[in-house]
Amino acid sequence: MKELKFARSIEINxxxxxxxxxxxxxxxxxxxxxxxxxxxxxxxxxxxxxFAFPSRAVSTFEFDRNSFIFIQNYIKGPFTGYTKIQLNTMEIRAYLQRNGISSLAHH
Structure with missing residues (x-):
């Protein structure tokens, strides 16, 4: 299985x-x-x-306010899968899974 990784880090006070x-x-x-x-x-x-590239998708969203979890589900388009962001006081984690390609972007 190929792995796709990306990360972007910003400091938020x-x-x-x-x-x-x-x-x-x-x-x-x-x-x-x-x-x-x-x-x-x-x-x-x-x-x-x-998207910024010439394509479109259809997404749904899930929110869990108690756990600070935000999920974007890509249900139709150039790829399917989800992006999951979870916040806590120490870090921001974004879990990605798209068409069998998965990674963890850790900020």
Missing amino acids: SKPDVIYKVITDIPRIPDFWHGTREINKIGENRYDVK
Whole structure:
């Protein structure tokens, strides 16, 4: 199995609940995921995702406020799978799985 890894690290001097509020604001995702150009709601928890490269996907989102977990599920498009972000006071972790390619981006 091939492994895809990427990491981007930024220092944020804030509480996890404040960060969580920002990253779960779906229309703002393109502000910090630069591979995503635009996200538009197309149904109940269904979103059209326009990428920076010439392609689109359909995504759904899951939130667990108690555990500070945010999951974006890619259900249709050039790849399927999910991106999972979990916050705590020590680190930000983003787990990625796309078409059998998986990695852990650890910030």
